Amino acid sequence: MSFEVRDLHFSYGKVKALDGVSLDLSQGAIGLLGPNGAGKSTLLRILLGFLSPEKGEGKVLGYNIKNQQPMIRRFVGYLPEDDCFIPGMDAVSFTSYLGELSGMPHQEAMKRAHEVLFYVGLEESRYRVVETYSGGMKQRLKLAQAIIHDPKLIFLDEPTSGLDPQGRKEILELILDISSKKDIQVLISSHILVDIEATCSYVVILNKGKVAAQGGMSDLKEIKYSLYEIKIKGETKEFLQRLKIMKCKIEETEDGILRVYLPPGQNTQEIFRIAAEQGIQIRHFIKSQTSLEDLFAKAVGVD
Amino acid sequence: MTIKEKGYTHWDGELKEGKFPWRPITRWGIKLTFKKKFFKLLFFTSLVPALVYLAGIYISERLEDFRFMIKGPTEFIQTNPAYFKSYFTNDFLLFMMVMILVFCGAGLISDDLKYNSLQLYFSRPLKKKDYFFGKAFVIVFFLFIVTLIPGLVLFFMKLIFSGSLKFFVSYPWLLISIIGYSFLVTGFFSFYALFLSSLSKNRRYVAIFIFGLYIFSDILFGIFYGIFRNQYFALLSIKSNLQQVGSFIFNQKTPYDFSWFYSFLILFFICVLAGLVLKKKVRGVEIVK
Numbered sequence: 023m024s025f026e027v028r029d030l031h032f033s034y035g036k037v038k039a040l041d042g043v044s045l046d047l048s049q050g051a052i053g054l055l056g057p058n059g060a061g062k063s064t065l066l067r068i069l070l071g072f073l074s075p076e077k078g079e080g081k082v083l084g085y086n087i088k089n090q091q092p093m094i095r096r097f098v099g100y101l102p103e104d105d106c107f108i109p110g111m112d113a114v115s116f117t118s119y120l121g122e123l124s125g126m127p128h129q130e131a132m133k134r135a136h137e138v139l140f141y142v143g144l145e146e147s148r149y150r151v152v153e154t155y156s157g158g159m160k161q162r163l164k165l166a167q168a169i170i171h172d173p174k175l176i177f178l179d180e181p182t183s184g185l186d187p188q189g190r191k192e193i194l195e196l197i198l199d200i201s202s203k204k205d206i207q208v209l210i211s212s213h214i215l216v217d218i219e220a221t222c223s224y225v226v227i228l229n230k231g232k233v234a235a236q237g238g239m240s241d242l243k244e245i246k247y248s249l250y251e252i253k254i255k256g257e258t259k260e261f262l263q264r265l266k267i268m269k270c271k272i273e274e275t276e277d278g279i280l281r282v283y284l285p286p287g288q289n290t291q292e293i294f295r296i297a298a299e300q301g302i303q304i305r306h307f308i309k310s311q312t313s314l315e316d317l318f319a320k321a322v323g324v325d
Numbered sequence: 326m327t328i329k330e331k332g333y334t335h336w337d338g339e340l341k342e343g344k345f346p347w348r349p350i351t352r353w354g355i356k357l358t359f360k361k362k363f364f365k366l367l368f369f370t371s372l373v374p375a376l377v378y379l380a381g382i383y384i385s386e387r388l389e390d391f392r393f394m395i396k397g398p399t400e401f402i403q404t405n406p407a408y409f410k411s412y413f414t415n416d417f418l419l420f421m422m423v424m425i426l427v428f429c430g431a432g433l434i435s436d437d438l439k440y441n442s443l444q445l446y447f448s449r450p451l452k453k454k455d456y457f458f459g460k461a462f463v464i465v466f467f468l469f470i471v472t473l474i475p476g477l478v479l480f481f482m483k484l485i486f487s488g489s490l491k492f493f494v495s496y497p498w499l500l501i502s503i504i505g506y507s508f509l510v511t512g513f514f515s516f517y518a519l520f521l522s523s524l525s526k527n528r529r530y531v532a533i534f535i536f537g538l539y540i541f542s543d544i545l546f547g548i549f550y551g552i553f554r555n556q557y558f559a560l561l562s563i564k565s566n567l568q569q570v571g572s573f574i575f576n577q578k579t580p581y582d583f584s585w586f587y588s589f590l591i592l593f594f595i596c597v598l599a600g601l602v603l604k605k606k607v608r609g610v611e612i613v614k
Contacts, residue, residue, distance in 0.1 A: 070448060095449055096449075100444075102441070105441060106444060115353070122349040125342060134336050171340060172336035
C-alpha cells in the first residue's frame with residue numbers, strides 16, 4: 023500500500039483547504055487533478071509530512087504522516103514545480119549532493135548520479151553548471167534528483183510545465199517507464215489533462231477540498247458517459263431540438279461535428295430514427311472516448 | 326546495453342540516517358566558497374596576523390639572536406594573555422573575519438531563497454536544525470581557521486619555543502580563554518551572517534548588509550562618542566562589544582568603562598533575534614507550493 027488517508031481536514035485560517043478527504047491508493051501512476059484552490063498542494067504537503075492535518079490520519083508507505091515525516095521523505099522522491107537548483111554546482115554534484123542528503127553514502131551517490139543523469143538524457147551535459155541549463159534540461163535534472171535515491175513513491179508537481187512538445191513527450195516517456203515497468207508509484211499533480219491521460223491509470227479529482235471523483239481512468243470514462251460524435255447533412259435545427267427533448271447534451275465543434283452525450287437508458291437507435299424522420303443524412307457516427315477534460319469539467323461543475 | 330535502453334534501474338544500497346546529516350551541506354558550502362573569485366587571496370590575507378604574531382613569539386623567545394635589531398628595551402615583546410588578547414581582538418582580524426563572512430556567508434541562505442532550493446532540502450529527511458547546522462558550520466570552518474587554530478598554534482609554539490611549561494603553569498586558564506573567545510566570536514558571526522543572509526534573495530545586498538552593518542555600527546559609536554563623550558555608546562558598535570567581551574575573557578582591562586556583561590547581553594540579544602528570524606524566514610518557504 024503506497025498511501026492512504028482518512029477524513030483529512032486542513033484549513034488556512036477560515037479557508038478550508040481539505041474537507042474530509044479519504045483516499046487509498048496503491049499502485050501505478052496516479053493523476054491528481056483539480057482547479058486552483060482545490061487542495062492539491064495541501065494534500066501533497068500533508069503527504070510529504072510538511073503539514074500536520076487538523077483532523078484525520080494517514081500513512082505513506084506505511085509511515086504515519088503525523089509523526090514519521092523524516093521516514094516518509096527518505097523514501098519519497100519529489101519533483102517541485104518551480105525551477106530550483108543550487109548555483110555553482112554541475113549536474114553530477116547537484117544530483118549526488120541531494121542523494122547524500124537523502125541518506126546515500128558519498129561514493130554511492132556519485133555513482134548513482136551518473137546513472138540517473140544518463141537515464142534522463144543529460145549524459146552529455148552532466149558536467150555543466152546547472153545555471154546554464156535550458157528549461158527542459160532543468161526539468162530533467164529535477165527528475166534525476168527525485169529518483170537518485172531510488173524512492174518507492176515519487177510526487178511530481180507539474181512535471182511538464184514550460185516544456186516544448188518534444189521535451190514534454192520525452193519526460194512523459196520517462197515517467198511512464200518509471201511507473202509502468204518498475205515497482206515505483208508515481209503521483210502526478212498537473213493541470214495538463216492530456217499528460218495525466220497519457221501517463222496515469224488512476225485519477226483523483228479534487229474540488230473545494232473534497233474528492234469530486236476518483237477511480238481508474240477507463241472505469242470513470244465508461245460509467246459516466248455515452249458520448250457520440252456525429253456528422254450530418256441536412257437541416258439541423260429540428261434534429262437538434264428533438265435530441266434535446268431526449269435530454270441529450272449537445273456540443274458543436276468548429277469543424278461541424280456534433281458531440282452528443284446520450285443520457286443513461288437511451289438507445290442510439292433513437293438518434294437514427296429521429297434523423298430518418300427529419301430526412302437527415304448521418305454521414306459519420308462513432309462512439310467517442312470521453313476525454314479527461316469532459317470528466318474533469320463534470321467533476322468540478324463547469325462546462 | 327546502455328542505461329537508456331535498460332530503462333530505470335534500482336539502486337541496491339540502503340538509505341541510512343547518519344549522525345551528522347548536515348555534513349554534505351557544510352562540505353559543499355566550503356567547496357563552493359573556495360570557487361569564488363578572490364576568496365583564496367582574501368582568506369590567506371586573513372592569516373597574516375597569525376603569522377606576524379607567531380613571528381613575535383619566536384622573536385620574544387630568541388631575543389638574543391635579534392639583539393642587533395633592537396635599540397630600545399628588550400621587553401618590547403611580552404608573550405602574555407594581553408598578547409593573545411591583542412591577536413584575537415585586533416581591528417584587522419575582526420575586519421578580515423567580516424570580509425570572510427561577505428564571501429562565504431552572504432549567499433548561504435539567500436541563494437537558497439533565490440533559487441527555490443529550500444524545498445529540495447526539506448523534501449529530504451532533513452530537520453530544520455540540520456539545515457542550520459550545515460550552513461553555520463561553513464562559517465565556523467573558515468572562522469576557526471583564523472581564530473581557534475592560530476590561537477592554539479600560538480599557544481603551543483610559545484611552549485615549544487620557550488622549551489618549558491612555565492607559561493602554561495603561569496596562565497593555565499589561557500587555553501580555555503582562547504577556545505572560549507573563538508567559540509564566542511565564531512558563534513556570534515555565524516548567527517549574524519545567517520540572519521542577514523535570510524533577509525534577502527540577493528546575495529549582493531546581503532554582502533552589503535554584512536559589511537555595512539559592522540562598519541556603520543562602529544561609525545555610529547564614533548559619532549555619538551564624539552558628541553556626548555559617553556563610553557556607553559560603544560554598546561552600539563559590534564566591534565567594540567566583541568573587544569569588550571574579549572578583554573574580559575582574556576582577563577585584561579576592558580577598553581570601555583562599563584561592565585563586559587552589557588556587551589555580552591547585546592551580542593546575545595542579536596543572536597536570539599537572529600535565531601527567531603531564521604526560524605520564521607526558513608519555515609515560510611520550506612513548504613511545497
